Amino acid sequence: MNYRHAYHAGNFxxxxxxxxxxxxxxxxxxxxxxxxxxxxxxGTGFYDLSSDEAQKTGEWRxxxxxxxxxxxPTEALSLIAPYLDIVARFNPGGGVRFYPGSPTIARELLRGQDRL
Structure with a gap:
């Protein structure tokens, strides 16, 4: 099986x-x-959702x-806010063109004494 996550990054x-x-x-x-x-x-730590791979499937949409x-809803937003904040950091112009992968999300959350 040949799996390339760039086709599926940002999907549900x-x-x-x-x-x-x-x-x-x-x-x-x-x-x-x-x-x-x-x-x-x-996978890799960062994905461009405007890439040919991401656009081919469009799963991120x-x-x-x-x-x-x-x-x-406010109750749910408080649970997912740290995740959305990280996504927003990589998209300062709004929207979502760039999507952080697991290694980047973990790195953004870790403290100085923690390791990835």
């Missing part, structure tokens, strides 16, 4: 996985002790594309 499953990753890292940070994130199946435009 990717968004779900990255929200769970964000929540898990935020939970681990509640303790003062350092920790290490090991992702054995991470039903994932992160919908989420950034959605009216998210």
């Amino acid at each position: 499953a990717d968004v779900f996985k990255h929200i769970v990753l964000t929540r898990a890292v935020e939970y681990l940070k509640r303790k003062g002790k350092p920790f290490r994130v090991i992702d054995t199946h991470a 039903d994932g992160i594309g919908k989420l950034v435009e959605a009216m998210v």
